[in-house]
Amino acid sequence: MQRKQRLSRNTAYFVPYSLWILLxxxxxxxxxxxxxxxxxxxxxxxxNYQTYFSSSTYLMMTVNSVWxxxxxxxxxxxxxxxxxxxxxxxKHPQLWLLLIIMPTWINLLLKAYAFIGIFSQxxxxxxxxxxxGIGPKQLLFTNxxxxxxxxxxxxxxxxxxxxxxxxxxxxxxxxxxxxxxATNWQTFSRVIFPLTMPGVKAGIQAVFIPSLSxxxxxxxxxxxxxxxxxxxxxxxxxxTMNWGMGSTIGVVLIVAMIIxxxxxxxxxxxxxxxxxxx
Amino acid sequence: MKKLFSMIIxxxxxxxxxxxxxxxxxxxxxxxxxxVLNLYTWGDYIDPSLLTKFQKRTGYHVxxxxxxxxxxxxxxxxxxxxxxDLTVPSDYMIEKMKEAKLLLPLDKAKLTGMKNYDPRFLxxxxxxxxxxxxxxxxxxxxxxxxxxxxxxxxxxxxxxLWEKQYKNKIMLIDSARDVMGFSLASMGKSMNTTDPxxxxxxxxxxxxxxxxxxxxxxxxxxxxxxxxxxxxxxxWSGEASExxxxxxxxxxVVPSEGSNxxxxxxVIPKTAKHFKAIYxxxxxxxxxxxxxxxxxYIGYATPNMKAKxxxxxxxxxxxxxxxxxxxxxxxxxxxxxxxxxxxxxNDRYLEFKMHH
Numbered sequence: 001m002q003r004k005q006r007l008s009r010n011t012a013y014f015v016p017y018s019l020w021i022l023l024x025x026x027x028x029x030x031x032x033x034x035x036x037x038x039x040x041x042x043x044x045x046x047x048n049y050q051t052y053f054s055s056s057t058y059l060m061m062t063v064n065s066v067w068x069x070x071x072x073x074x075x076x077x078x079x080x081x082x083x084x085x086x087x088x089x090x091k092h093p094q095l096w097l098l099l100i101i102m103p104t105w106i107n108l109l110l111k112a113y114a115f116i117g118i119f120s121q122x123x124x125x126x127x128x129x130x131x132x133g134i135g136p137k138q139l140l141f142t143n144x145x146x147x148x149x150x151x152x153x154x155x156x157x158x159x160x161x162x163x164x165x166x167x168x169x170x171x172x173x174x175x176x177x178x179x180x181x182a183t184n185w186q187t188f189s190r191v192i193f194p195l196t197m198p199g200v201k202a203g204i205q206a207v208f209i210p211s212l213s214x215x216x217x218x219x220x221x222x223x224x225x226x227x228x229x230x231x232x233x234x235x236x237x238x239x240t241m242n243w244g245m246g247s248t249i250g251v252v253l254i255v256a257m258i259i260x261x262x263x264x265x266x267x268x269x270x271x272x273x274x275x276x277x278x
Numbered sequence: 279m280k281k282l283f284s285m286i287i288x289x290x291x292x293x294x295x296x297x298x299x300x301x302x303x304x305x306x307x308x309x310x311x312x313x314v315l316n317l318y319t320w321g322d323y324i325d326p327s328l329l330t331k332f333q334k335r336t337g338y339h340v341x342x343x344x345x346x347x348x349x350x351x352x353x354x355x356x357x358x359x360x361x362x363d364l365t366v367p368s369d370y371m372i373e374k375m376k377e378a379k380l381l382l383p384l385d386k387a388k389l390t391g392m393k394n395y396d397p398r399f400l401x402x403x404x405x406x407x408x409x410x411x412x413x414x415x416x417x418x419x420x421x422x423x424x425x426x427x428x429x430x431x432x433x434x435x436x437x438x439l440w441e442k443q444y445k446n447k448i449m450l451i452d453s454a455r456d457v458m459g460f461s462l463a464s465m466g467k468s469m470n471t472t473d474p475x476x477x478x479x480x481x482x483x484x485x486x487x488x489x490x491x492x493x494x495x496x497x498x499x500x501x502x503x504x505x506x507x508x509x510x511x512x513x514w515s516g517e518a519s520e521x522x523x524x525x526x527x528x529x530x531v532v533p534s535e536g537s538n539x540x541x542x543x544x545v546i547p548k549t550a551k552h553f554k555a556i557y558x559x560x561x562x563x564x565x566x567x568x569x570x571x572x573x574x575y576i577g578y579a580t581p582n583m584k585a586k587x588x589x590x591x592x593x594x595x596x597x598x599x600x601x602x603x604x605x606x607x608x609x610x611x612x613x614x615x616x617x618x619x620x621x622x623x624n625d626r627y628l629e630f631k632m633h634h
Binding site: 009012013015016040041057060061064116120121122138140141219220223224225227231232235236238239240241242245 | 281282285289347349350446449452454492493494495496498501502505506507617618620621624625628629631632
């Protein structure tokens with residue numbers, strides 16, 4: 001009897017959450033999929049998908065999006081892992097963490113505009129280059145500046161999960177590894193890195209997926225020299241008003257994200273189980 | 279159970295607050311009041327002091343809401359739920375709204391200022407007899423260059439942009455119709471063509487321009503050009519006039535072989551409610567003195583010829599923004615194209631962007 005009551009109470013707690021998921025996650029995705037089967041005249045068709053997979057433009061754009069998302073994730077990871085590692089060694093990690101998270105409180109557009117100022121012909125970066133004798137360079141509207149700014153924006157989302165898994169790592173494992181004669185590199189590559197893998201995977205998910213559909217930065221910093229699927233979606237919804245095609249690209253992106261989740265997933269389960277046994 | 283109960287009560291409280299907020303918001307946009315006019319317009323597209331003057335004279339309070347693209351405005355009015363009394367679409371969008379039955383015809387008997395307008399800018403293709411619209415501003419698409427980097431007079435025509443000396447120096451406005459349009463104009467073709475082969479040729483010509491293109495950007499062009507970031511840009515006259523105000527090295531050219539001529543006209547959407555205020559406002563804005571003040575503030579060209587006569591000589595005779603008749607003859611107004619054709623323009627344009 002008592003058990004039954006508890007069960008119903010538990011399901012009751014579940015109601016607001018599932019309502020939320022239903023209204024704001026599942027329904028929009030279903031609408032998007034539904035919309036993607038209609039052409040510009042509102043007739044049912046598979047044409048949008050046919051167009052997508054037979055058009056070299058869209059396929060190139062997909063390759064581009066994945067490539068740039070990969071570059072951004074790689075750059076972010078290379079910066080974030082050492083940062084998170086060193087953070088763990090500092091005296092006041094929480095303070096440093098706060099400083100790293102702080103930029104996320106500032107609006108993305110403001111940050112982009114700040115970088116326009118820094119990278120422009122008369123900006124600080126070029127002043128410095130002139131000062132050390134290299135001379136001003138074209139920094140804005142290059143692939144480099146695009147990846148740089150995108151990585152800057154994504155770093156906090158990568159540092160956080162990695163830091164969490166590094167701080168969870170028991171120092172005794174590291175000590176044991178050293179006692180048993182492992183070199184620093186062996187300790188890192190055989191013990192520390194594999195054990196912090198869940199954090200790295202979570203970080204990759206948090207960075208790679210949003211990077212796939214970045215579009216504001218492609219124009220502001222990349223000067224539309226980098227075209228991603230986000231650009232195409234914006235165009236289809238705002239100028240062409242071809243919502244069907246825009247939705248189709250949206251669906252492709254969602255599928256791509258599911259694949260990423262699936263590839264980087266699995267460890268999440270182990271992570272959760274570990275949390276349970278603790 | 280108690281927790282669930284309080285959660286439900288919490289939800290009700292939130293809903294109540296939202297409803298209250300919505301009510302307040304509606305009250306402040308005045309859709310419930312009577313002495314108001316709801317103007318839906320482009321950002322920074324009217325001299326604010328004129329709004330105060332209008333309220334003082336007529337007692338109508340003007341609520342201004344802004345949009346940043348014709349398409350966004352169209353969607354919002356089509357979906358309803360708004361109570362805009364006046365809006366300012368561009369030429370092709372007036373045609374589109376007319377077709378979608380979103381506009382109310384003007385009551386000509388109540389308009390006192392139509393005689394002030396230049397007949398060249400009335401009775402145009404997109405709105406014969408001005409059944410639905412009153413001209414507000416007009417302008418062109420053209421080339422802006424910085425005389426620090428480009429010899430004055432060396433850029434006169436679209437084809438000059440393709441010259442090797444402008445490698446990585448040109449910024450383009452991120453707009454399919456305009457970029458495809460100037461490529462078409464440079465080949466002597468109509469900027470309203472729907473022939474796929476011609477559009478493909480226009481794209482191929484743009485692809486050859488790619489090495490010269492530094493970036494394809496939007497509003498930021500103004501900032502970049504003012505800061506000498508790029509030597510040449512393709513943009514609209516209104517944007518150009520703002521750049522010229524900020525940087526005396528900049529010049530604006532409308533290629534004489536042809537370019538786009540655009541209009542922004544005041545129209546009454548079907549969501550309108552305050553008709554007395556609407557006509558008071560339309561007449562107020564066609565008054566030469568007010569129109570001149572507005573034109574001086576905004577920097578676009580006024581279609582009100584009596585207002586133009588009131589403008590300072592330097593503005594009135596500026597060939598950059600009031601081109602001569604011969605150039606105007608070669609300018610083309612965009613026609614409203616069917617969604618498929620718009621798609622055709624955008625696909626070609628997207629391919630050019632991928633290419634560059």
